[in-house]
Amino acid sequence: MVVKKSGKALLREEGLERTDNDLDLTSWPQVNMINQKNYYTEFLKRDDQFLAYRSQNEEARSRMIKEARDKDRALAQSSRVGEDGAVDAVDDPSTEEAIAALGSKEAYASKLIVLHVGSQNLRIGLGTDALPKTMPMVIARKWRENESEENGGEPKPKRLKRDEDYTHEDSDKVYDNWFGEDFDSQYATMASELRVRMRNNKRRVLPNSREVIANFNRKSFPDTITEHNDPDRVDWTEIPRNPKEAPDFVTGEAALRIPEKSIPRYKLFWPIQYGWFNEEDYTSRNQLYHDISRIFEEAFRSQLGIKDLKELANYNCVFIIPDLYERTYVTMMLDILMRDLGLGKVCLQQESLSATFGAGYSISCIVDIGAQKTTVCCVDEGLCLEESRVNVKYGGADVSETFMRMLLHDNFPYSDINLKRRYDWILAEELKRKFVSIKDSDVVVRTWEFHLRASGQDTRKYVFKTYDATALAPMGYFKPSIFDHSQKLNSRRNFIPRSVDLYDGSPNDPISIAQIEVIDFAAGKSATENGALPDIANTAQINSTPSKERPFSLLSRLNDVELTPRSSVAGSPGPEGTPNPDRDTPAAGDLDKPSIFHDPVFEKTKIAEERDKVLPIMPLDLAIMTSISQGARGDDRKMRDFFGGIMLIGGGSKVPGVGEFLEERLRELKPGFQKEILVGRPPREIDEQVLIWKGGSVFGKLSSSGNDSWISRGEYDMLGSRLLVNKCMFAW
Structure with missing residues (x-):
C-alpha cells in the first residue's frame, strides 16, 4: 500500500527543499524591469546634451x-579719494561704460575677417574697413606652357574661318562667318529686334550704320607709341631668369602681369569656375585644395597685413557662400579655413541674405549678376526662401567674350585678339567696362580708341567705331543662346563627387523648385515655346521636391514604419511568375521597360546625374519670374512686395541701362503688375560689387555676442562638418 506523503516530506526526501539563506548570488546591482507601458527617455532632447549648444552656453557664462x-x-x-578721506565715485559712470563698450566693439571688429569668394575676384577685409580689398581669385604656377599655348594655341573666342593672308590693303575683303552661321543669324536677329524697339521709342535708325563702321574699321591702322612716351605704361611682374630663383607661385594682380613669354613659363589657374570647383584645369582634389589655401594665405599677408599665420587663431571669419550651394564646396572651404589656416571661429552666411543686411532691406528679390554665374533669390524677414533660389551659368565674362565676337564680326582693327592671353583678357574687360551700354541713346555710330600694352612690345593705339554691338552684347542676359556654353560642363564631377546622405547614400545637395524649372527649361522639357514663361502653378506640384529631408530621429523612423513602410534598398522578392533580376538577365531591348522593382536611392541618384548633364540656362527676366513665383507661393501680397523690391547687384549689373531694360521686360511679362514692378540699385550709393561683402561685415559685427552660428576650432576638431546641422542659420 502506497502511503501518500505530505508536501514537506516530499521536499525533504526528494532534495527539493530550499536550504539557502536568501543571500544574492552576486554583488552587482540588479536592474529591475521597466514598465513597458510607460517609459521615457531624455536622450538628445535637451540643448545641454548637444556639444554645440553646451559650448555656446559655457562661452556666454564665461563672457558674463x-x-x-x-x-x-x-x-x-576710476574712484577717487576726497579731502576728508572718503572715497567718491566717478561723476558719470554711464559714460565710462559706453566708452568701454565702444572700445570692445572696435577691438572685436579689428579681429573680424569677411571673405567673399567669386569665380573671378576675391573680396576680403576686416570688420573695421569701410570697403573690401579686391584681388583676382587666380594663382600662377610654374608650368611647361602658358594657357595661351595650350591646345596648339587655339584662340578664344574660337574662329571657324581665318584668312591668314588678309591685309588691311585688301579693302574689298570682309571678315565673315568667323563664328558660324548660328552666331551670325542670332546676331542679325537681335540687331533687327533692337531696330524695331528703337523705332517704337521714336529713335532715329540709320539703315547703313553697320556698313559704315565695318568700312572704317577695315581701314584703321594702329599708331605706335614708344614705351618711354607712354604715361600709363604697365609695370609687369619681373621673373628671375634662373628657374631656381623664380617663385613657385604668384597670386593676385601680380599673376596677371606675368609676361606671356616668361622663362620659366607660368600658367594661370582659377580654382573657382562658374560657381563650381574648377575640375577642368586641375587633376586632383589636393591640388585644388592647396591652391585655394595659398590664395587665402597671400591675401591675408598682402591685403590684411597678417604676416604670421599663427595670429589667425585670434581672428573670427564670416565666410559668404552661394544661396544654392553644394555641400562639398562648403565643407571643403570650411576645412581650409579651420584646419589649414587655423582661424579661431568661422560663420557661414548666404549671399542674398548678406545683400539684404548691407542694403537694410527686410524683404527683397536679390539679382546678383557675377562674372560667370547669376543668382536670383527672394529674401523675407532674414531668411532666403529655399524654393526660390535660382543659379544660372552666365555673367559678365560672357558679355565680354560676346562683345569681342561682335566687334570682330564688324572688322575690329585688332583682329588678333585672343582672350587666352593675359593682356588681351585685361583689354577685353576694359573695353566692356568703358563702352558697353544698353541705353537707346547710346546706340549710335561712335568713334573710340584704346591702347594695347604687351610686355616687350611698344604700345599700340587703335581707333575704331561701334554701332549696336555695345547694346547687343549685354542683351545676352535676356537671350543667353548668343553666349558660348560649349565648354561650361567640361570635366564636371571629374574628381570631386557629389555629396550623399550618411544613412542611405542618396544625393543630398540642396535643390529648389525654381532651379528644377530652370533645368527643365534648359533641357527643353518645359511646356513653353519661343521663350514664354512656364506654367509654374501647374508644374510645381509635379516637380516639387523638398530641398532638405527631415532630420534623422528614431521616433520619425518608427512612424514611417507604422504609416508608410519604407522600401528596402535591397528590394523584396516579387510574386510568383515574375523574373528574378539576379537570375534572369533581360534582353537589351527590355532595359527601358518599366520594372516592378523600386529602388529609391537609385532613382534619386539617376535624377541627380541627369540634372548634372544639363547646364542651367534661362533668360534673366524669366529666371526672376520663376524665382518670385516660387517665393510667393500664391500669396499676392508677397508677390507684389518681391516685384517692388528687385535689387540688381554684382559686377555684371553695372552696365548702364540694364535695370531699366529689365524693368521693361518684366512689365511685358506681367501686365497686371505695371505699377508694382521696380528694379533698383543698392541704397546710399553703395557699389553693387561690394554690397554682399558689406552685408557680411554688418552681420559679423551684430552677432559678436550671442549668435549660435559661430563654429569654434574645438568644436570643429571634435565633430567636423557634422556640426553644421546645429550651426547654420539655413537648412543644411
Whole structure:
C-alpha cells in the first residue's frame, strides 16, 4: 500500500527543499524591469546634451563673468579719494561704460575677417574697413606652357574661318562667318529686334550704320607709341631668369602681369569656375585644395597685413557662400579655413541674405549678376526662401567674350585678339567696362580708341567705331543662346563627387523648385515655346521636391514604419511568375521597360546625374519670374512686395541701362503688375560689387555676442562638418 506523503516530506526526501539563506548570488546591482507601458527617455532632447549648444552656453557664462569683473575693476580704478578721506565715485559712470563698450566693439571688429569668394575676384577685409580689398581669385604656377599655348594655341573666342593672308590693303575683303552661321543669324536677329524697339521709342535708325563702321574699321591702322612716351605704361611682374630663383607661385594682380613669354613659363589657374570647383584645369582634389589655401594665405599677408599665420587663431571669419550651394564646396572651404589656416571661429552666411543686411532691406528679390554665374533669390524677414533660389551659368565674362565676337564680326582693327592671353583678357574687360551700354541713346555710330600694352612690345593705339554691338552684347542676359556654353560642363564631377546622405547614400545637395524649372527649361522639357514663361502653378506640384529631408530621429523612423513602410534598398522578392533580376538577365531591348522593382536611392541618384548633364540656362527676366513665383507661393501680397523690391547687384549689373531694360521686360511679362514692378540699385550709393561683402561685415559685427552660428576650432576638431546641422542659420 502506497502511503501518500505530505508536501514537506516530499521536499525533504526528494532534495527539493530550499536550504539557502536568501543571500544574492552576486554583488552587482540588479536592474529591475521597466514598465513597458510607460517609459521615457531624455536622450538628445535637451540643448545641454548637444556639444554645440553646451559650448555656446559655457562661452556666454564665461563672457558674463569676465564683463562683471572688468566692470568692477573699472569702477574701483576710476574712484577717487576726497579731502576728508572718503572715497567718491566717478561723476558719470554711464559714460565710462559706453566708452568701454565702444572700445570692445572696435577691438572685436579689428579681429573680424569677411571673405567673399567669386569665380573671378576675391573680396576680403576686416570688420573695421569701410570697403573690401579686391584681388583676382587666380594663382600662377610654374608650368611647361602658358594657357595661351595650350591646345596648339587655339584662340578664344574660337574662329571657324581665318584668312591668314588678309591685309588691311585688301579693302574689298570682309571678315565673315568667323563664328558660324548660328552666331551670325542670332546676331542679325537681335540687331533687327533692337531696330524695331528703337523705332517704337521714336529713335532715329540709320539703315547703313553697320556698313559704315565695318568700312572704317577695315581701314584703321594702329599708331605706335614708344614705351618711354607712354604715361600709363604697365609695370609687369619681373621673373628671375634662373628657374631656381623664380617663385613657385604668384597670386593676385601680380599673376596677371606675368609676361606671356616668361622663362620659366607660368600658367594661370582659377580654382573657382562658374560657381563650381574648377575640375577642368586641375587633376586632383589636393591640388585644388592647396591652391585655394595659398590664395587665402597671400591675401591675408598682402591685403590684411597678417604676416604670421599663427595670429589667425585670434581672428573670427564670416565666410559668404552661394544661396544654392553644394555641400562639398562648403565643407571643403570650411576645412581650409579651420584646419589649414587655423582661424579661431568661422560663420557661414548666404549671399542674398548678406545683400539684404548691407542694403537694410527686410524683404527683397536679390539679382546678383557675377562674372560667370547669376543668382536670383527672394529674401523675407532674414531668411532666403529655399524654393526660390535660382543659379544660372552666365555673367559678365560672357558679355565680354560676346562683345569681342561682335566687334570682330564688324572688322575690329585688332583682329588678333585672343582672350587666352593675359593682356588681351585685361583689354577685353576694359573695353566692356568703358563702352558697353544698353541705353537707346547710346546706340549710335561712335568713334573710340584704346591702347594695347604687351610686355616687350611698344604700345599700340587703335581707333575704331561701334554701332549696336555695345547694346547687343549685354542683351545676352535676356537671350543667353548668343553666349558660348560649349565648354561650361567640361570635366564636371571629374574628381570631386557629389555629396550623399550618411544613412542611405542618396544625393543630398540642396535643390529648389525654381532651379528644377530652370533645368527643365534648359533641357527643353518645359511646356513653353519661343521663350514664354512656364506654367509654374501647374508644374510645381509635379516637380516639387523638398530641398532638405527631415532630420534623422528614431521616433520619425518608427512612424514611417507604422504609416508608410519604407522600401528596402535591397528590394523584396516579387510574386510568383515574375523574373528574378539576379537570375534572369533581360534582353537589351527590355532595359527601358518599366520594372516592378523600386529602388529609391537609385532613382534619386539617376535624377541627380541627369540634372548634372544639363547646364542651367534661362533668360534673366524669366529666371526672376520663376524665382518670385516660387517665393510667393500664391500669396499676392508677397508677390507684389518681391516685384517692388528687385535689387540688381554684382559686377555684371553695372552696365548702364540694364535695370531699366529689365524693368521693361518684366512689365511685358506681367501686365497686371505695371505699377508694382521696380528694379533698383543698392541704397546710399553703395557699389553693387561690394554690397554682399558689406552685408557680411554688418552681420559679423551684430552677432559678436550671442549668435549660435559661430563654429569654434574645438568644436570643429571634435565633430567636423557634422556640426553644421546645429550651426547654420539655413537648412543644411
